[in-house]
Amino acid sequence: MAEDSVKLLGYWVSPYSLKVKWALKLKGIQYQYVEEDLKNKSPMLLQYNPVYKKIPVLVHDDKPLAESLIILEYIDEVWKQNPLLPIDPYERAKARFWAKFADDKCVPALVAAFSKKGEEQERAVKEARENLKILESGLEGKRFFGGETIGFVDIAAGWIGCWAQMTGEIIGIKLIDAETMPLLDSWFQDFLEIPLIKECMPPQDELLEHCKELHTKF
Amino acid sequence: MEEVKLLGVWPSPYSYRVIWALELKGVKYEYVKEDLANKSDLLLRYNPVHQKVPVLVHNEKPIAESTVILEYIEETWPHNPLLPTDPHERAFARFWIKFLDDKSPTLVGLYLTVGEEQEKATKEVRELLKIIEEQGLGEKKYFGGDKIGLADLVFGFIPVWLGVLEESAGVKVTKPDDFPRLQVWIENFRENPVIKANLPDPHQLLAHSKQKREVLLASKIA
Numbered sequence: 001m002a003e004d005s006v007k008l009l010g011y012w013v014s015p016y017s018l019k020v021k022w023a024l025k026l027k028g029i030q031y032q033y034v035e036e037d038l039k040n041k042s043p044m045l046l047q048y049n050p051v052y053k054k055i056p057v058l059v060h061d062d063k064p065l066a067e068s069l070i071i072l073e074y075i076d077e078v079w080k081q082n083p084l085l086p087i088d089p090y091e092r093a094k095a096r097f098w099a100k101f102a103d104d105k106c107v108p109a110l111v112a113a114f115s116k117k118g119e120e121q122e123r124a125v126k127e128a129r130e131n132l133k134i135l136e137s138g139l140e141g142k143r144f145f146g147g148e149t150i151g152f153v154d155i156a157a158g159w160i161g162c163w164a165q166m167t168g169e170i171i172g173i174k175l176i177d178a179e180t181m182p183l184l185d186s187w188f189q190d191f192l193e194i195p196l197i198k199e200c201m202p203p204q205d206e207l208l209e210h211c212k213e214l215h216t217k218f
Numbered sequence: 219m220e221e222v223k224l225l226g227v228w229p230s231p232y233s234y235r236v237i238w239a240l241e242l243k244g245v246k247y248e249y250v251k252e253d254l255a256n257k258s259d260l261l262l263r264y265n266p267v268h269q270k271v272p273v274l275v276h277n278e279k280p281i282a283e284s285t286v287i288l289e290y291i292e293e294t295w296p297h298n299p300l301l302p303t304d305p306h307e308r309a310f311a312r313f314w315i316k317f318l319d320d321k322s323p324t325l326v327g328l329y330l331t332v333g334e335e336q337e338k339a340t341k342e343v344r345e346l347l348k349i350i351e352e353q354g355l356g357e358k359k360y361f362g363g364d365k366i367g368l369a370d371l372v373f374g375f376i377p378v379w380l381g382v383l384e385e386s387a388g389v390k391v392t393k394p395d396d397f398p399r400l401q402v403w404i405e406n407f408r409e410n411p412v413i414k415a416n417l418p419d420p421h422q423l424l425a426h427s428k429q430k431r432e433v434l435l436a437s438k439i440a
Contacts, residue, residue, distance in 0.1 A: 051317065051353060063306050070312045077305040089293040090279050096286045101267065134267055 006031035007059040009045055011038055012202050013210050015159040016068040017056035021200045022155045023072050027079045069099055069156060076152070084152040095152045098138040098145060102157035105131040110160065113175065114167045114211075115218045125173050132164070132176060136184035143190060154191055161188025162201070166208055170215050222247035223275040225261055227254055228418055229426050231379050232284040233272040235371045239288055241412045242366070243295045285315055288368050300367045311362050311369040314354045318372050321346055325375070328391065329383040329427075330434055336389060343391050347376075351400040359406065366410055370403075377404040378417060386427040 008024065008031050010017025024031055036045055036055050048057045048064035057064050058071045060078070065071050076084040085092050109131055112124035135157065139145060145153035164175040165188075178185040191197060201207075224240065224247050226233030240247050252261055252271050264273045264280035273280050274287045281290050292300050301308050324346055327339040350373070355361060361369035384391055407413060 051313075051349060060306070065306070065309045065313070067313055067316055070309050070316065073312065074305050074309040077308065089290055090276070090281070092293065093281045093286050093290040096289060097281070097283055100283055100286065137267075 005061050007034060008032070009034045009036050009042075009048065009057040009059070010055050011036050013207060014055060015163060018159055018200060018202075019068045019155055020056045020058060020071050020075070022158075022197060023075045023084060025196045025200055026082050026084070026150070026155070027075065028081065029075070029079055069103065072152060072155060084146075084155060086146075086151065094138070095145065098135065098153045099156035101131075101138070102135055102153070102160060106135055106157070106160055110164055110167060110175070113171060113173070114215065117218075121171070121173075125171075125175065128164070128175050129180070132160075132184060133181055136181050136187075139183050139187055141183065144187065150191065150194065150197075154187075158188065158191040158197065161192055162207075163211075164188075166211050169208070170212055220246070221275075221277050223250055224248070225250045225252050225258075225264065225273040225275070226271045227252050229423055230271065231375045234374065234378070234416070234418070235284050236272045236274060236287050236291070237416055238371045238374065238413060239291045239300060239368065241416050242300065243291065243298050245291070245295055285319065285372075288315075288371070292368065300362070300371070302363055302367070307363065311367060314350075314361055314369045315372045317354065318350075318375065322375075325380065325383070328389060329387045329431060330438070331387075332435065336387065340389055340391055344396075347392065347397055347400060350376075351397045355399055355403055357399075360403065366407070366413075370407060373403075374407060374413070376400070377407050379423075382420070382423050382427045385424055386431050 006024070006029055008017065008020055010020070010033060012035060021033075034042075034044070036042060038055070041053060045055065045057065046053055048059060049055075049066040052066060054066065056068055056071060057066050058074065059065075060074075065074055072084060085095055106128065109124055109128035113121060113128050116124055138153070142148075144150050145157075150158070161176065168175045176185055176188065192201075222240070222245055224233070224236055226236065226249065228251065237249070250258075250260065252258060254271070257269060261271065261273065262269055264275055265271075265282040268282055270282070272284055272287060273282050274290065275281075276290075276294065281287050288300075301311055324339070324342050328336065328343050331339050354369075354373075358364075360366050361373055380391070
């Protein structure tokens with residue numbers, strides 16, 4: 001597939017555009033990457049995602065798509081190699097359930113733990129830990145959510161390991177610990193060690209700097 | 219032998235989405251009425267993570283979260299398809315389904331607020347309806363295209379519940395000439411024989427909604 005038929009509008013620190021990069025890389029899809037300046041959104045972004053004006057946006061044959069999990073499903077439907085979702089409908093439902101759980105429950109708690117102070121932060125940390133523990137149950141003792149190899153949920157939620165650790169460092173409170181969440185902890189470590197995953201990550205020191213700077217604004 | 223059970227509550231738009239999908243596909247199911255003030259052991263066992271309805275149980279395998287259930291139904295019973303075949307159109311339908319769910323706090327905000335806050339909420343809902351009409355529906359007959367689909371079932375909130383929220387909150391979001399294409403869609407939706415045969419009783423819904431609002435507002439002030 002020609003590179004110019006697939007375009008990804010993203011932002012270097014965004015885990016949402018990272019998910020899409022991972023999916024494209026896993027499937028060996030050539031694409032053109034366009035870095036957006038979120039303080040100065042391009043006319044192209046505003047045209048391609050008028051409803052939310054956010055990244056990531058995947059443009060395939062000039063047709064734009066937004067919302068990272070929806071983009072992942074699209075990629076999986078169009079390019080069948082290295083499938084992200086399992087074949088069985090019940091297993092697919094479980095995968096969608098956990099990807100949604102990570103986005104709806106783990107991420108907001110993580111964001112609150114990062115941005116709040118005092119009692120609110122304490123509550124957010126507690127909630128983040130509880131939800132991460134629940135996410136761990138979704139692994140069902142497997143190495144990855146996808147089984148022996150990574151799949152939909154791994155790509156959708158694996159980034160949380162890195163961001164949670166970074167948040168923990170910045171706020172001085174550990175969010176993921178090997179004692180209470182041993183399987184989740186190993187999963188994050190194993191996932192982030194996978195070469196294609198590692199290759200797409202933003203440079204860790206720059207990411208940490210960026211997050212630290214962001215934290216000062218709260 | 220297929221065994222399909224749906225745990226739901228009668229006033230919930232989320233339960234109805236699933237009812238409509240099952241009915242449109244002619245899937246036989248047993249409906250189990252839940253009492254959210256007194257959750258059954260069955261519900262807690264089938265949805266330990268969220269302890270919410272709807273939950274679909276197919277041959278003892280539980281599926282929770284209405285949008286996940288809708289996709290499961292579509293994949294398990296592919297006849298009378300409720301999603302387009304083209305991947306881009308499918309993504310478009312999913313986008314709008316997510317849009318409505320993401321904006322539900324805005325819609326419900328209309329109902330949970332009073333005074334100035336409610337005026338602000340009313341304005342926000344109008345803006346939402348404009349986006350839905352212009353960009354979601356566009357010139358199409360249904361959100362999914364020529365036929366009713368999953369996105370329409372989710373937007374079914376508008377014909378069935380929005381009016382009830384407005385009336386119980388004592389507010390009117392739209393005037394008769396507003397959003398003409400959306401109005402046509404609403405009529406088409408309501409006239410669909412399966413939808414028509416599976417609607418909550420509007421009087422009961424209004425009474426329930428009014429009562430719930432009183433309780434919610436009182437707890438806010440307290």
